[in-house]
Amino acid sequence: MTTTALPHPSSSRAAESQWAVETHGLTKRFEENVAVNDVELLVPRGCAFGYLGPNGAGKTTLIRVLLGLTHADAGTMSLLGYPVPRHRDKALARVGAIVDEPRFHGHLTGRQNLQILAAAREPAARDRIGPALERVGILHRADDKVAKYSMGMRQRLGVAACLIGDPQLLILDEPMNGLDPAGMQDMREMILSLVAEGRTVVLSSHLLDEVERTCDAVAIVDRGKVVRQGPITELLAGASLVVQIECSDPDRARALVSATTIGAEVVADSTGLAVTLPAGTGRDVIAEINRVLVEGGLSVYRLQEVQASLESWFLQVTSRLGESQ
Amino acid sequence: MTMLPDIGAAAPVPSPASVAAPLDHRGSWVPSAPMIATRFMELRRRRGLMITLILVTIGIPTVFLAIRLLLHALAPKTYGPAGGYSIYTALVSGVLYVFGFIVAATLGATSGSADLNEGMFRHLVVTGRSRLALYAARIPAGLAIIVPLVAVGFTIVCAVCVFAAPSTLNYNGVTVPVNLSRTGLESWAADHADEVICNFDVRIEPSTPNASTINAAVNSAPCGNGPPNVQQPSGPQGQPQLAQGQIREVAGLIARMDYSDYARQFLYPSNSLMIESGLWLELEAVIGFVVGLGLGSLIGQRTVAVILMIVLEVVLTPILSRARIPHLSNLQRAVVGLATAHLAPGGLPVLGGGGGGPAGGSGNPGLLPESTTVAVCVIIAWLVGWSILGAWRMMTRDA
Numbered sequence: 001m002t003t004t005a006l007p008h009p010s011s012s013r014a015a016e017s018q019w020a021v022e023t024h025g026l027t028k029r030f031e032e033n034v035a036v037n038d039v040e041l042l043v044p045r046g047c048a049f050g051y052l053g054p055n056g057a058g059k060t061t062l063i064r065v066l067l068g069l070t071h072a073d074a075g076t077m078s079l080l081g082y083p084v085p086r087h088r089d090k091a092l093a094r095v096g097a098i099v100d101e102p103r104f105h106g107h108l109t110g111r112q113n114l115q116i117l118a119a120a121r122e123p124a125a126r127d128r129i130g131p132a133l134e135r136v137g138i139l140h141r142a143d144d145k146v147a148k149y150s151m152g153m154r155q156r157l158g159v160a161a162c163l164i165g166d167p168q169l170l171i172l173d174e175p176m177n178g179l180d181p182a183g184m185q186d187m188r189e190m191i192l193s194l195v196a197e198g199r200t201v202v203l204s205s206h207l208l209d210e211v212e213r214t215c216d217a218v219a220i221v222d223r224g225k226v227v228r229q230g231p232i233t234e235l236l237a238g239a240s241l242v243v244q245i246e247c248s249d250p251d252r253a254r255a256l257v258s259a260t261t262i263g264a265e266v267v268a269d270s271t272g273l274a275v276t277l278p279a280g281t282g283r284d285v286i287a288e289i290n291r292v293l294v295e296g297g298l299s300v301y302r303l304q305e306v307q308a309s310l311e312s313w314f315l316q317v318t319s320r321l322g323e324s325q
Numbered sequence: 326m327t328m329l330p331d332i333g334a335a336a337p338v339p340s341p342a343s344v345a346a347p348l349d350h351r352g353s354w355v356p357s358a359p360m361i362a363t364r365f366m367e368l369r370r371r372r373g374l375m376i377t378l379i380l381v382t383i384g385i386p387t388v389f390l391a392i393r394l395l396l397h398a399l400a401p402k403t404y405g406p407a408g409g410y411s412i413y414t415a416l417v418s419g420v421l422y423v424f425g426f427i428v429a430a431t432l433g434a435t436s437g438s439a440d441l442n443e444g445m446f447r448h449l450v451v452t453g454r455s456r457l458a459l460y461a462a463r464i465p466a467g468l469a470i471i472v473p474l475v476a477v478g479f480t481i482v483c484a485v486c487v488f489a490a491p492s493t494l495n496y497n498g499v500t501v502p503v504n505l506s507r508t509g510l511e512s513w514a515a516d517h518a519d520e521v522i523c524n525f526d527v528r529i530e531p532s533t534p535n536a537s538t539i540n541a542a543v544n545s546a547p548c549g550n551g552p553p554n555v556q557q558p559s560g561p562q563g564q565p566q567l568a569q570g571q572i573r574e575v576a577g578l579i580a581r582m583d584y585s586d587y588a589r590q591f592l593y594p595s596n597s598l599m600i601e602s603g604l605w606l607e608l609e610a611v612i613g614f615v616v617g618l619g620l621g622s623l624i625g626q627r628t629v630a631v632i633l634m635i636v637l638e639v640v641l642t643p644i645l646s647r648a649r650i651p652h653l654s655n656l657q658r659a660v661v662g663l664a665t666a667h668l669a670p671g672g673l674p675v676l677g678g679g680g681g682g683p684a685g686g687s688g689n690p691g692l693l694p695e696s697t698t699v700a701v702c703v704i705i706a707w708l709v710g711w712s713i714l715g716a717w718r719m720m721t722r723d724a
Contacts, residue, residue: 067451069724089352092453099451103444107370116367116445119359120454121351126359161448 019078020045020169020200021066026075028058028065028224035061037224039075043202043217045168048195050215050232051204052314058224059204060100063173067097080168093122096162097171101178102154106147110138110157113146118164125164132163137186151178159190170194173204188214212310220317228317232310238279239313243286246272246302247293256296257289264289272302351453356462360454364466367439374435378471381428382478386416390485397489408489410591416482417602418673421475425606426613426638427631429471433617434630436463437715441625441722450724460622460716467614475610476603483599490593496583497524503592507584514580515573522572523548525579526586535578541567542575594672601670609665612707613638616661619711623718638662646692657693661707664700666692 021043028036035058043049053059064070066077068088077084082091104113111129118125133139136156141149149157155178162170172191176184191201191214205211211218212232219229228235247253250273254266257275262285265276277285286305293300369375393407440446440459449459494503499520505513514521523546529536545567567575580587594602613634621630642662650657657663695703 064724069447069450089453089455092451093351095451095453097451099447101444102448104448105367105439105443105445107372108367112363112366112370113445116363117448117452119357119363120449120452120459123359165452 018045019043020049020080021077021202023062023066023077024075026062026065026077027073028061028070029073034224036065036072039221039224039226041219041226041229043200045200046195046198047216048191048201048203048214050211050218051202051221052206052208052211052218052310053221054206057221059221060173061224062221063097063099063171063202063204067092067095067099067171069099094165094168095171096165096167096169097173098155098158098162098175099171099173101151102158102161104146104154104157107145109143109145110149110153110160111142113157114161114164117161121165124166128164128166129160132160135163136160136190152180152183155179155183155187159187167199169200169202171202171204174206175203176205176207176210184210208309208311208314218310220314236310236313240279241277241281242306242312243275243277243289244272244302244304244306245275245289245293245300248299248301252296253293253298256292256298260288260292262288352455354455354457354461356458356465360458360462361466361469364436364462365469368432368436368466368470371435374432375470378428378432378474381424382421382471382474383481385424386420386478386482389416389420390481390489394485394489406489406491408486408593409491410486410593413482413486413594414673416486417479417606418669421479421482421606422609423638425475425478425610427635429475429610429613430617430620430634430638431627431631432467432471433614433619434621434627434634436467436614437618437621437623438625438627438630442627446722447724456720457716460719463618464615464712467618468611471610471614472607475606479603479606483594483603487593492592494587494590494592496587496590497526499524501587503590505587507581510580510584510587511577514576518572518576519546519548521576521579522546525583527579528582535575538567538571539575539578542572546572591672598670598672602673605665605668605670605673608668608704612661612665612704615708616711619713619715622715625718625722649693654693658695658699659703659706661703663693663695664703664707667695667697667700668704 019042021041023039023041026036026039026041027034037058039062041062051059051062061070065072066079066084068085071085079091080094082088084091104110105116108116110133114129114132115126118129130139130142133142136159138153138156138160141153146154146157155175159170159172159175162172175187175191179187188210191203194201195216203211203215215232217229217231218235219226221227245253250268253273254268257264257266257273262281263278267274267276275289283305286303290300290303390407390412393404393412396404397407440449450456493500495501499517501510502513514525522542527539527543529539533539617630617634620633621627624630642660645657645660646663646666648657
């Protein structure tokens, strides 16, 4: 069922280190529940990668396994080319991550919390605290206790905690949670700037619009299994084509289009018709629909191709999964 | 959000070779100095905990002694001096010993569970630093707090007990000068014959020289509050009245009998006792902290760990140290409180005041017998065992 534009894991041995994250057959069980199910994931370096899935799909569990926060039951994985858990210390030295809601010592200031984390990293990490706080926009509140921080500020502090390690790979679990629209915009810009600096950002989220605006590639996970992965543009190219039609007689139009051999799925809605065409359908089919309607004596007021979005594609994929199961 | 280009180089995508891990021995189990320093800072900034620790280790003895100083200053005839040997032993073995252990355990349990409860454990694990090093960093950091606190509290107790000690010794209800030699005590007794004969312990054996004379003196002494403290074999009563010179001589004899007991009376603790007591209290605090740290890390909760430690110290240890449970005496000897009680310096009553007094805590007849070697082994086993348990849980716990 999985379709991927990325090379198959077995053919990527020579280029193994090209991947920021690489997993093969990764599995994590909680008793009977398989939270991560035989995951084959390849995240290229230097891109923003979205890890999408509905609630309970196993997104956070996979991240926790990757970071060594919990152990895997089966499979292999590597971060930045270092196999983990064997070289976990070397791999994580250049990884920053937010997992779940970022929480800190509330009785300490933001700066003091970062000092604790910097002390566990290399000595140079201490020099990065100030710039990291400034970069995430909370330098002016750095000496306030974290207990007084809003959720959005804690998210920013979490990103600052990632940045003090000068990471090559950032793994951000739902980083937009708790952010207002301006904060989300800031976060989006920061992720893009991090990618522009050559870092890899893995973004776990259910906010599809944000992911589409931020990420270059995505993987969709459902019930612990990666069901699709690849560059967004390529994935969306495989999505169904939807054409919105407004005309003088929608019922007759529906009958006319359904009678053709183009294999369209036609649904009448409040504004007219929604014609869903199979993936890969050429634009000449749209012209053919128009011709059929006009020759049928109908007045066509609007005929518009709707751009496939990640959200619509995600819903298509997940609905197909639901149908198949 | 301000964008600064100075975090990492705004460079092309680096090749894997250029992203080698920094050489900071991140996988080593030995914590770095900054890790210990920031751990210390994290604990020290817990205002409520620090206030509690200071109140218990320093505040309680200080307030107690301050009140005694004040009362003695206001009404010296009603209230005795604030310091002295008896106050010292009461505060050291009754307050600092028990409460020092409990506050140290509280600090340890906090240190062992705070990261987990407050969500920092996950951040720390993601740094790639050895979990064992993360655990080990807490030990010196916590000890750097609790050891000085106990030392300050103990120093205050020592200072008051020495400098505000009584100037005269109350021996069997009689005010006696201190540090008298045997001859000096006999001479003083002759001058205070009635007080000595009426109040000092008199043990007359059939073999005691001049037993009949002593008996006569005792029986003829003008003691206003009943008979003197006499232990004597039954014999003929109705001794003749003695001359004043004979009474002085009998008082000297009684003083000679009591001298060894008198010589063990102190106005204030000796230097050696204070040094030994200080080290003993610090040992107790170290044990409390290390065990609390291990238990806190094992359970992942501060409250439960602290309650268990209090139960151990206040309930289980006194019971298991004194009860003679058939077939379980070796198990009882594994209780760390019993082991530390056996290491108590001579001159301190231990475990709730049932102790040996000036004769020495190690000879405390109320405690289950245990050799010093066994006691030391038990303490080492507790320190190592709980450290291993706490570290193991930290290394295997899901973050």
